[in-house]
Amino acid sequence: MTNKPSTPEPEVLQPQQCWELMRGVSVGRLAVWVLDHPDIFPINYKVDHGTLVFRTAEGTKLHSALGETPVALEADGVNPDTGVAWSVVVKGHAVAIKLTQEVLDTVGLLLFPWQAGRKDHFVRIVPTSITGRRFTVTPPLTWWSPLDDATRAGLE
Template identity: 75%
Template sequence: MSTDPNPAAGQSNPGQSHDVENLDSHECWRLLRSVTVGRMAVWVDDHPDIFPINYKVDHGTLVFRTAEGTKLQAATGDTPVAVEADGVDSDSGIAWSVVVKGQAAAVKNQEEVLDTVGLLLFPWQAGKKEHFVRITPDTITGRRFKIVPPLTWWTPLDDATRSGLE
């Protein structure tokens, strides 16, 4: 598994508020453990699709439950998947985003299924979600940054556009 190829990973310049801090893999995993919902991107037939998933981190992998259907078929096919999770600290205005890319596979081995049940992974949506899927990462990357105030993005063109609509 590789991490962000940026040699300055984990470094930022505190003198500039628009800098992005590239996170090392340990911090990425810590942040992934702090939330339980992400978005999984898959390839379905001839187009990309995105599904929300609630997951648990398990020994350097992500595990989620799902029902039979498009999400399960697309995730466990031959095409790799990507999962993105993010968060923000409203007090500090610091946001983060982590992306895991890798292969997903159905959990079928009886011992592994029993271990996975022990994760206490409860789907948010009602219904029969009897399939456990494990995503084994090839790469994990993450970034942390300060959210800028909306006025930072104001330009003189904003007023011109608005006056044209009045």
């Protein structure tokens, strides 16, 4: 028998729930493959008809995102009042938005990057999958394990 409190299981979110959560935030982390290693870039994005759109400048992020390798975008949030957090991952392919009408359509998304500078390239992530989880943030004291005492004793 154990004295540890039970931890609620994470809730697996349906795609519609994932999209709703993604619409509620504007910052995520874009994972791309750069030459021989993965890299992650923070981006501002908007949900647009089942896709994600972001603006960026010329550089590593743009060229890696538009390469042959799929990309992933992760966004998350937490309600400080309830302690309920969520995390959503979108996987897919990034494509440049080049047609004049498509670029004009993205302007209506009010996509404003946080970092100053020219962000002339519009990129759309076309998802192949979207997955998410919702879970209660566990108080740090419930993370205790016998190894925690052993580590602390070794440092004293």
